[in-house]
Structure formats: structure tokens, C-alpha cells
Amino acid sequence: MLGALLLAMVWLVANVQSNLERQNINSGFGFLSERAGFGINQTLIDYTEDSSFGRVLTVGLLNTLLVSVLGVFFATVLGFSLGVARLSSNWLINKTAMVYVEIFRNVPLLLQIMFWYFGVLRNLPTPRQAVSFGDAIFLSNRGIVVPAIEAGSWAGWYAAALAIGLAAFIWLRRRARLALADGTMMPIWRPLLMVTVASFGVAALLAGVPFSLDVPALKGFNFRGGITVIPEFVALLLALSLYTAAFIAEIVRAGIQSVSKGQREAAAALGLPDKTALRLVVIPQALRVIIPPLTSQYLNLTKNSSLAVAIAYPDIVSVFAGTTLTQVGQAVEIIFITMMIYLSLSLLTSYAMNRYNARIALVG
Amino acid sequence: MQIKRKGFIAVVSLVLGFMPLLAGVSAQAAGSTLEVVKQRGHLQCGVSQGLPGFSNPDDKGNWTGIDVDFCKAVAAAIFGDAKKVKFTPLSAKERFTAIQSGEVDIIARNTTWSMHRDTALGVDFRAVNYYDGQGFMVRADLGVTGTNELDGATLCTNQGTTTELNAADYFRANNMQYEIVAFEKADEAVAAYNSGRCDAYTTDHSALYAQRLKLTNPQGHIVLPEIISKEPLGPAVRQGDNNWGDIVAWVHYATVAAEELGVTSKNIGSMGNSSNPSVKRLLGKDGTFGRNLGIPTDWALQAIKQVGNYGEIFERNVGVNTPLGIKRGYNALWTDGGLQYAPPIR
Numbered sequence: 001m002l003g004a005l006l007l008a009m010v011w012l013v014a015n016v017q018s019n020l021e022r023q024n025i026n027s028g029f030g031f032l033s034e035r036a037g038f039g040i041n042q043t044l045i046d047y048t049e050d051s052s053f054g055r056v057l058t059v060g061l062l063n064t065l066l067v068s069v070l071g072v073f074f075a076t077v078l079g080f081s082l083g084v085a086r087l088s089s090n091w092l093i094n095k096t097a098m099v100y101v102e103i104f105r106n107v108p109l110l111l112q113i114m115f116w117y118f119g120v121l122r123n124l125p126t127p128r129q130a131v132s133f134g135d136a137i138f139l140s141n142r143g144i145v146v147p148a149i150e151a152g153s154w155a156g157w158y159a160a161a162l163a164i165g166l167a168a169f170i171w172l173r174r175r176a177r178l179a180l181a182d183g184t185m186m187p188i189w190r191p192l193l194m195v196t197v198a199s200f201g202v203a204a205l206l207a208g209v210p211f212s213l214d215v216p217a218l219k220g221f222n223f224r225g226g227i228t229v230i231p232e233f234v235a236l237l238l239a240l241s242l243y244t245a246a247f248i249a250e251i252v253r254a255g256i257q258s259v260s261k262g263q264r265e266a267a268a269a270l271g272l273p274d275k276t277a278l279r280l281v282v283i284p285q286a287l288r289v290i291i292p293p294l295t296s297q298y299l300n301l302t303k304n305s306s307l308a309v310a311i312a313y314p315d316i317v318s319v320f321a322g323t324t325l326t327q328v329g330q331a332v333e334i335i336f337i338t339m340m341i342y343l344s345l346s347l348l349t350s351y352a353m354n355r356y357n358a359r360i361a362l363v364g
Numbered sequence: 365m366q367i368k369r370k371g372f373i374a375v376v377s378l379v380l381g382f383m384p385l386l387a388g389v390s391a392q393a394a395g396s397t398l399e400v401v402k403q404r405g406h407l408q409c410g411v412s413q414g415l416p417g418f419s420n421p422d423d424k425g426n427w428t429g430i431d432v433d434f435c436k437a438v439a440a441a442i443f444g445d446a447k448k449v450k451f452t453p454l455s456a457k458e459r460f461t462a463i464q465s466g467e468v469d470i471i472a473r474n475t476t477w478s479m480h481r482d483t484a485l486g487v488d489f490r491a492v493n494y495y496d497g498q499g500f501m502v503r504a505d506l507g508v509t510g511t512n513e514l515d516g517a518t519l520c521t522n523q524g525t526t527t528e529l530n531a532a533d534y535f536r537a538n539n540m541q542y543e544i545v546a547f548e549k550a551d552e553a554v555a556a557y558n559s560g561r562c563d564a565y566t567t568d569h570s571a572l573y574a575q576r577l578k579l580t581n582p583q584g585h586i587v588l589p590e591i592i593s594k595e596p597l598g599p600a601v602r603q604g605d606n607n608w609g610d611i612v613a614w615v616h617y618a619t620v621a622a623e624e625l626g627v628t629s630k631n632i633g634s635m636g637n638s639s640n641p642s643v644k645r646l647l648g649k650d651g652t653f654g655r656n657l658g659i660p661t662d663w664a665l666q667a668i669k670q671v672g673n674y675g676e677i678f679e680r681n682v683g684v685n686t687p688l689g690i691k692r693g694y695n696a697l698w699t700d701g702g703l704q705y706a707p708p709i710r
Contacts, residue, residue, distance in 0.1 A: 023602065023604060024486045024603045025464060025484070025485055025486035037529045037532055038528040038544070038546075039542065041543045041544055041545055049533075118555070118559065121560070121561055122560075141560050142518060219516060220515060221517045221518065221563045222517070222563075224516065224541075232545070309523075309548050312523075312545045312546055314546075318546070322457060322524055322548060323523050323528065323546060324524075325457060326456055326457045326524025327528075327529070329481070329484060329485040331461050
């Protein structure tokens with residue numbers, strides 16, 4: 001059966017190829033090394049109009065990843081808080097969370113994106129009348145401009161200090177977990193703080209302060225210098241996070257309610273306060289129910305980020321399956337690449353979540 | 365074991381069942397477009413999603429514009445009835461895929477004739493029905509009078525058009541910085557420019573005048589005089605069907621020839637009795653030109669009678685008496701210093 005399917009796919013590809021040739025349409029992936037010739041207004045890596053279409057693909061992919069990862073983070077934080085709030089005994093908190101969930105779940109995401117983009121844009125001032133915070137941070141309808149930190153050549157010491165702090169954190173956590181298995185509680189925050197401060201102090205002694213601030217200034221039409229967070233990014237991130245958080249809230253509520261009441265009563269009998277009981281007893285057991293649908297929501301968020309094309313956020317669909325497709329004309333190859341990329345992102349996310357799921361599963 | 369065998373047979377029969385369908389589709393694409401159109405009974409024309417003056421639906425769903433009139437002229441030439449045409453709105457991204465796949469027979473969508481499009485996309489451009497160039501529109505209160513003052517500006521534009529590339533080339537050539545915000549639909553780009561997201565809106569000059577009508581305060585915006593590129597706009601057809609391309613080309617040239625000879629939709633009745641040999645050949649009273657193309661001998665007569673000559677089409681849709689108010693300029697006849705020149709019909 002697999003053989004027949006493979007045969008069908010080979011035949012399909014050959015058919016497409018011969019049709020394209022017959023109609024004298026370019027095919028193949030050679031276009032990825034051709035000069036792009038257009039600009040992109042948000043790039044996380046170096047990019048100019050002389051870069052190749054392959055680089056356009058990378059820029060678009062990074063933009064998609066940026067909004068997806070941040071969206072997942074904010075949606076999870078907000079979703080968990082809302083889910084717990086929905087089960088609160090405080091009537092106001094409970095009902096506010098319910099109203100939020102009902103509104104943001106039921107309005108289509110595209111409309112929400114359009115609302116944040118056009119609703120926010122219309123009310124922000126032009127650059128010449130921008131709202132400024134201390135003459136360093138500016139808010140206008142071109143985005144939020146913040147000063148950029150420029151690192152001099154000795155900044156490597158600070159990077160090393162950061163790495164030491166991170167390594168210390170991981171090592172101390174592992175030690176604390178082992179100690180917990182023996183029954184003793186090992187504090188990690190105080191030693192961690194001491195190690196981090198010490199390493200940064202050493203870095204400061206050796207390297208001085210090799211950082212300078214690139215403060216943005218209004219020159220002509222826009223602000224030059226600093227880092228600009230474009231309104232398209234903010235609108236997309238807001239819409240994605242708020243929308244997905246509503247779904248995650250319901251998943252979390254279902255998960256917590258799935259933990260039997262006996263667990264909460266036992267925790268209360270042990271004298272654990274409510275919040276601690278939630279953190280140490282209820283949620284770890286609720287996670288078993290929460291993780292699978294949560295994975296779906298993460299995948300949904302990643303794929304929904306493709307709606308960026310409606311507000312000109314330069315994600316992979318907008319830049320690669322949009323501009324590049326129209327410039328180069330090879331729709332089949334480009335859509336195929338884009339589909340493969342989304343498929344890989346989804347498979348990676350679900351693989352990681354399944355690993356985590358296996359770790360928290362009931363043993364035995 | 366039994367289920368596996370049944371599954372195998374199911375998949376193979378599914379695949380075999382689809383094969384003749386796909387073969388049928390490819391055969392249709394290879395056949396003569398004229399025959400397909402005649403069999404269908406109407407022309408399928410790909411147009412824009414709403415560009416005043418070129419292809420724009422009114423509130424009752426009737427399409428008007430230069431490109432719309434061109435398609436109506438082709439329909440009149442083939443069927444003798446300018447109403448036998450249906451319009452498919454296409455975005456800049458969809459237009460070439462639509463014609464490649466056979467979804468439409470022509471795209472008359474203010475599309476620039478460029479070498480890449482002519483050679484790598486399997487389409488042919490056979491005539492230019494509007495000579496245009498790219499320009500910029502800015503808010504009047506910015507105090508900008510020329511494109512060389514646009515250093516550092518943010519531009520709103522339509523995604524994936526020659527516009528994006530030309531703007532990039534222009535700004536780099538003049539060592540100016542810019543930021544580009546590219547939307548999939550032209551309407552979204554105009555809305556963003558309207559709300560102040562960008563300092564300038566850039567597209568073809570004619571489209572600037574057209575889109576300006578959609579802004580909340582058209583008088584508060586000026587179109588800068590500089591034209592930074594050549595944009596010869598014309599209809600496009602699939603490669604591989606030369607006869608169809610000839611029909612499309614010669615319908616355009618017939619409208620230009622009609623204006624050269626002074627034949628209009630109003631005087632075409634009396635012109636039918638003219639003794640001018642050029643007019644007689646144009647209106648099909650002489651010669652077998654229609655037959656060579658596979659269309660009726662009065663192809664040009666019907667096109668001009670029901671739609672008009674090039675000058676009438678121009679003035680009706682984008683001329684000085686319309687809200688767009690565009691002068692003939694490069695689109696005047698060659699005898700008036702413009703670029704519209706029809707090869708002889710003989």
C-alpha cells in the first residue's frame with residue numbers, strides 16, 4: 001500500500017514537472033540563490049536588497065519563530081492565570097475571567113488582529129508628535145523605539161559571566177532535586193545570587209563597562225538609531241496571545257477540575273495553604289490532562305501567525321510565499337517549501353511537548 | 365491480511381481514477397484557447413480587485429475601466445457581443461497562477477510587461493494598452509516637493525509587484541534610507557497610508573490618482589511629479605497559443621487604428637460607407653483578416669461600435685473629464701507625440 005502511495009506521489013511530481021515545462025514556466029529551486037531586490041522592515045539578521053531569496057526565507061522564518069515563541073510564552077502565562085482565576089471563589093475574578101474567555105474565544109482571529117492593528121494605529125501619534133519617555137523611548141504609529149545597547153569588544157567577559165550564572169542555575173537545581181529525594185531542602189537562590197554577582201563583578205573589573213547606548217533621534221520622517229518594535233509585530237503578538245490564552249484558560253480549568261477533590265482535601269488535611277496545594281499537589285496532576293490539548297494550541301498559534309500577511313508583518317508567508325512568490329512566479333516550489341517548514345515546526349513542537357508529557361506521566 | 369489487500373486495491377483504484385481527470389485537465393490547457401472560449405460562450409477575464417479607471421466594480425456589480433473595456437472589445441470581436449465576458453478579480457499574487465492554470469483566458473490587470481514575466485512565467489505580453497511609470501504620493505502637510513526629499517521615509521506598497529523592486533533600486537541608487545511596509549492587497553496598503561502608518565504611498569502613477577480618490581481627504585495628498593520607472597501596462601495571455609495572442613494584440617491595435625483613422629463608436633455607421641481603403645480593411649469590408657484569426661470578419665467593427673476606439677476608451681475611464689483627470693501624455697497617438705502606434709491592418 002505504501003508502494004502504491006509512493007508511486008502516486010512520484011507520478012504527481014513528474015506530471016507537474018512536465019506541465020510546467022510544456023508551458024515554459026521556470027521550475028526547480030535555483031531561484032533561492034538569486035538576488036531578492038526588495039527590502040524587509042523587520043530582520044533579525046543582516047539583510048539587504050542584494051541578499052538572496054534563500055536569505056529572505058531565513059528572515060521570514062526567524063520572524064515567524066519570534067512571534068510564535070513569544071506568543072506561546074505570553075499565551076501560556078496569561079492562560080494559566082485565567083484558568084486558575086476561573087476557579088476562584090472570588091465572584092468578581094471568576095466572572096471577569098469568564099467574560100474574557102467568552103469574548104476572545106468567539107471573535108475570529110483575523111478580526112482581532114485587524115482590531116489591534118488598525119485600532120491601535122489610528123490612535124497613536126505621528127513620529128513628529130511622538131510620546132516620549134525621558135527622551136530615550138518613543139511611542140508613535142511607527143512603533144516603539146528604544147535605545148539599543150551597543151557592545152564593545154570587551155563585552156565577551158559579560159557574556160561569559162552570564163553563561164556562568166546560567167550553568168550555576170542548572171547545576172544548583174539538579175543538586176537541589178537530588179537533595180529533595182533524600183528529604184532535605186537545599187536553598188538555591190542565595191548561592192546562585194552570590195555566584196552571579198561575583199562573576200559579573202569579575203567581568204566588570206577586567207573589562208570595565210564597554211557598553212554604550214544608541215539613543216534614537218527623530219531625523220526627518222522617522223527615528224534613526226535604537227531598536228524599533230514595529231506596530232505590526234505588536235498587533236500580531238497581542239492578538240495571538242490574547243486569543244490563544246482564552247483557549248488555554250479553558251484547557252487549564254478542565255485539567256484542574258479533573259484532579260479528584262480528595263487530593264485537595266488531603267492537602268488541606270496536611271496543613272498546606274491553598275496556593276501551595278495548588279502548586280505542589282493539584283497542578284502537577286492536572287498537567288497530565290492539560291499537556292496534550294495544550295500542544296494543539298501551541299501548534300495552532302504557530303500556524304495562525306501566518307495571518308500576519310493581512311497586516312504586512314514580514315513573516316514567512318508574507319515575505320516568502322507572498323512577495324517572493326509573485327516576483328519569481330514559481331508557486332509550486334515556494335508553497336511546497338512553506339508547507340514543509342510549517343510541518344517541521346509543528347512536528348518539532350509536538351515532539352518536545354510529548355517528551356515533556358512522558359516525563360510527567362504516571363510511573364508504573 | 366484481507367484488510368491490507370483491500371486497502372491496497374482502494375489506493376491503486378483511487379490513483380488510477382484520478383489519472384484520466386488530470387490528463388483531461390492538461391489536455392485542455394494545451395488545446396486552442398479560442399475554441400475553449402467559443403465553446404464556453406463567454407470570455408473569462410482576470411482583472412484587479414478594484415482600481416478606479418482600470419477595473420472597478422460599481423455598487424451594482426458592473427465593472428468599468430480601461431482593462432474592462434479591453435476585455436469587452438475582445439468579447440465583441442469574437443462573439444459580436446461585448447456583454448459576453450465575465451470578470452474574475454485577482455490579487456497581484458494570484459494573477460499569474462490564474463492564467464497559467466487556465467482559470468482565466470486573459471489577464472487585463474494593469475500588469476507591467478517585464479522581461480522576467482515574459483520569459484519565465486509562461487505568459488506572453490502582446491500589446492501595451494497604457495504606458496505608465498511609478499510615482500509617489502505624500503501628505504501635502506509634510507512639505508515635500510520632490511522624491512529626493514524622501515530620505516528615511518516609510519513607504520506603503522502592494523506586495524510582490526515591480527513597485528517594491530523599483531522603489532528599492534531608486535532609494536539605493538540615490539543613497540537614501542527607506543522602510544517598506546508591503547501589503548497583500550492594494551486596499552490594505554491604501555488604508556495603512558491613510559491612517560498615517562507610512563509617509564508615502566508608491567505605485568504606478570495612474571493608480572496613485574485612482575487610489576487617491578479612496579482616501580478620506582483626497583485634497584490633502586499630492587502626487588509627486590517624478591516618475592522613477594517604466595511601467596508599460598498590458599494584457600497577458602498564456603504562451604503556446606499564438607493565434608489567441610494575435611487576437612488579443614490586434615483587438616488593441618484595431619482600437620488605436622480606429623482613432624488614427626477617425627473612426628468612433630458614434631460615426632461607425634456612416635464610416636461603413638467610407639471609400640477610404642484603410643477604413644474598409646479595418647471594418648472588414650475588404651480582406652480576410654478576421655478569418656485568418658478564426659473570428660468573424662466584422663471583428664473590429666463590433667469592437668469599435670460596442671466599446672469605442674482607444675481615445676474614447678481612454679477619455680471615458682481616466683480622461684480629463686473623469687475624477688482621475690489624467691492627460692493623454694505618453695498614451696496619445698504617435699502623431700500627437702505619444703507612444704500609441706498601430707501596425708497597419710493590411
